Amino acid sequence: MPRYKSTLKKKEPWRALPVWARVSIVVASVLLCIVLATYIAKKMVSQVPPVYGGTVSNELLSKRALIRKVTAMQTTLTSYDAELTTLKQLQDENMALKAELGRSPAPTGTLAHVLTLPNRSFYDTMLIDAGSAEGIKENMVVYGFGSVALGTISNVDTHTATVQLYSASGRQTSGTAVGSDVAVTLIGRGAGEYEVQLPRDVPFSVGATVALQSVNVATLATVEKIITDPRDPFQRLLAKVPVNLQALKWVIVR
Numbered sequence: 111m112p113r114y115k116s117t118l119k120k121k122e123p124w125r126a127l128p129v130w131a132r133v134s135i136v137v138a139s140v141l142l143c144i145v146l147a148t149y150i151a152k153k154m155v156s157q158v159p160p161v162y163g164g165t166v167s168n169e170l171l172s173k174r175a176l177i178r179k180v181t182a183m184q185t186t187l188t189s190y191d192a193e194l195t196t197l198k199q200l201q202d203e204n205m206a207l208k209a210e211l212g213r214s215p216a217p218t219g220t221l222a223h224v225l226t227l228p229n230r231s232f233y234d235t236m237l238i239d240a241g242s243a244e245g246i247k248e249n250m251v252v253y254g255f256g257s258v259a260l261g262t263i264s265n266v267d268t269h270t271a272t273v274q275l276y277s278a279s280g281r282q283t284s285g286t287a288v289g290s291d292v293a294v295t296l297i298g299r300g301a302g303e304y305e306v307q308l309p310r311d312v313p314f315s316v317g318a319t320v321a322l323q324s325v326n327v328a329t330l331a332t333v334e335k336i337i338t339d340p341r342d343p344f345q346r347l348l349a350k351v352p353v354n355l356q357a358l359k360w361v362i363v364r
Contacts, residue, residue, distance in 0.1 A: 219253070219364030220244055225270065228355050234278035234300050236261070238361060241269045246363055251328070253362045254353045259328040260361065273361070276330065277302045277351060285320040285330045294320060294347075296330060302351035304331050310338060310345045320349060 127135075222240035240246050250263045252273045261275035276283045281298040292312060296304040308314065316336060322328040331349035338345045 219256075219362040220246060222246075222271075222361050222363055224358050224361060227358065228275060228301065234275045234298070235264070236273040236275070236358075236361075238271050238273060238363070239269065240363060241267045241271050243268050246271045250363050251322075251324075253328060253364070254351075254355075254358055256362050257328055258351065258353050259322040259324075259330055260351065260353075260355075263363065271363075275302070275355075277304055283330065284323045286323055287314070288319040288321050290318075293323070296320060296349065302353075302355045304349040306333075306347040306349060307344050308347065310343055312345070314345070314347060319352075 220240050222238035222244075224236055225239050226235075226237035228234055228236055236252075238252075246263060246266055248263050248266055252260045252262065254260050259276065261273045261278075263271050264274040265272040274281070275298070276296065277298040277300060279298055279300040283296045283298070283304075285294050285296050286292070287294060290313065292308075292314075294306050294308060296306055299305055304320075306320075314333060314336060316333055318333045320330045320333070322330050329352060332352045333347050333349045335348040336345060337348070
């Protein structure tokens with residue numbers, strides 16, 4: 111019995127408080143826990159790298175932060191649109207200049223369907239459904255999306271032809287760096303990849319485009335990585351075809 115009384119005495123200070131005071135203390139404690147949990151969650155999310163394009167972190171960002179992000183993306187898209195407009199003007203001027211100098215623009219070419227992709231054929235080749243009956247001849251150039259030079263015709267049958275890619279292992283292709291007019295030799299590594307060796311003092315940057323040396327403008331590859339060594343006077347450029355060869359369905363031959 112004395113032990114029971116002592117227990118009641120220890121609880122008397124809390125019970126002595128009015129009901130409204132007890133309710134206020136409980137509500138304040140709950141709100142404090144929610145605020146602390148939200149603060150800790152935001153701190154943890156800010157330190158986690160975005161997943162699948164940032165969808166996880168975006169869901170927990172504030173509305174103001176999302177508006178800033180959308181505005182930045184719209185600005186980037188606007189700059190890309192301006193660059194495309196400038197590119198179209200330059201292409202039109204280039205074609206007009208060639209016409210005045212007696213170099214007519216490239217013919218439309220022959221559209222062909224890709225029957226066998228490089229990952230299912232030997233020696234970095236493709237099989238297309240156009241041959242001699244469709245006007246295809248050996249050494250004609252094959253383009254992806256009309257402006258990316260992929261390779262040349264190496265063998266022709268009546269209704270099919272074999273394309274050997276420029277990126278075939280060991281194949282060398284002459285190209286020009288767009289913007290600097292530096293002549294380079296691309297060495298195929300297979301699967302749409304190239305390697306270029308240049309003196310280290312030749313300026314190059316990631317994202318630079320290498321074009322086919324031809325009257326008609328055609329992209330060969332885009333530089334993805336630059337490898338340098340202080341002990342080596344040369345630099346290695348790793349480039350890649352700017353199209354997905356494994357998802358290519360149509361090509362143009364001309």
